[in-house]
Amino acid sequence: MSSDSSDDSTDVDQWDPGLTEHVIALTRPIVKRYFRSEVRGLDNIPPGASLVVANHSGGLMTFDLSVFAVDYYDTYGYDRPLYALAFDTVFAGPAADFFRRTGVIRATRENAAKALASGAVVLVFPGGDFDVYRPTLRENVINFDGRTGYITTAMEANVPIVPAVSIGGQESQLxxxxxxxxxxxxxxxxxxxxxxxxxxxxxxxxxxxxxxxxxxxxxPLPTKIVTEVLPPIDLAAKFGEAADVKRLDAHVRWIMQKGLKTLAAQRHFPIIG
Incomplete structure (x- = not known):
């Protein structure tokens, strides 16, 4: 995540629960009928603030956030906002205000810290473009290309990391x-x-x-997308506050790789699921 100190203090405050509910209602048929999506283990998200760390799939037409958000809001309602961190380029066009009002905020340390300080759940895809465009033949590999900012964000905010792994999105095309x-x-x-x-x-x-x-x-082909939310990881309690960031990143990716391998073993056919 960027450490840009530009004026982004209002991103978190712009979330609009009414608009978000309307968008979720529109996207629910797409993710539930076209992609037959499932999100399992949402009860692993602890009360209060947490950083959900997920792998990213589907290229430019990714539906990862929509798949997760539909089930999240169906489970927790609109009194508990979900924020998703995104690159600045997403906000370059006229849709910037729309994104902020539906909980998509710029991926800066300041935004992440403010969202977590408010007690919210924050979703991040550390692998970004590197992950979302990985070859389909390597769809079951967790690789964030050495990006470890999410570890620092969680440690500084003193919140648990909640790993989430997804399968199917990288089969929406080859x-x-x-x-x-x-x-x-x-x-x-x-x-x-x-x-x-x-x-x-x-x-x-x-x-x-x-x-x-x-x-x-x-x-995108109508591939079945399944997301599994894994138990939270309290990095400070497990490794201590002075632990090496690379070691913590390796541990999180190891947990996620195990989870994704389990999902892959349950998938019988590409696209069909």
């Missing part, structure tokens, strides 16, 4: 490559980092247009 080699070959790496905070040029194959580079133009 993700062939993150395309780092292609970005380098075309000399786009520096420009992409400046404009989009990424250095990948994803290559995918899907329906109905076939091969796609960068922005998939294909419809």
């Amino acid at each position: 993700f062939l490559s993150r395309g780092k080699w292609l970005a380098r070959a075309l000399g786009l790496t520096k420009l992409e980092r400046k404009l989009f905070r990424t250095n990948i040029l994803p290559i995918t194959f899907g329906f109905p247009f076939g091969l796609s580079v960068l922005a998939p133009v294909n419809m």
Whole structure:
């Protein structure tokens, strides 16, 4: 997460429960009927503030947040807001205000700290673009590309980390490559980092247009998406407040990898589930 100190103090305050409820009502049929989504283990989210750490799937057309949010609000109601951290590029267009009002806030340490201090549940996808565009053949691998800001955020706020693992989203089309080699070959790496905070040029194959580079133009297939919320981890209690961040990150990813492996063992067929 960014440590940008720009004026983002109002992001958390803009959450609108009425608008959020309306959006959830609109997205529920999509995630429940088209993707046949299931979210298990929501009772593992403890009372009070916590940082839900999840793997990310589905490319540009990711439905991870919608899948989680529908079941979260159906379980806990709208008196307990869910905030999701997102890159600044999401807020570059006219929809920025809409995102903030539905709980999507800029991924800065300040925003995360304020949301957690309010007692909210905060959802973060540490792997970001690196994770969401991983090849379909590696869909069951947890890899955050060395990003450990979520550990620092949880430790500084003194809140537990709640791991959540998801399967199925990376089958919405065939993700062939993150395309780092292609970005380098075309000399786009520096420009992409400046404009989009990424250095990948994803290559995918899907329906109905076939091969796609960068922005998939294909419809996501109706793949069954299952998310499992795992028991919370109190890092300070388990490792001490002075524990090495990389060690803590490795432990969280190990727990998540075990959980994702279990989900994968329960999945009998791609897309069908």
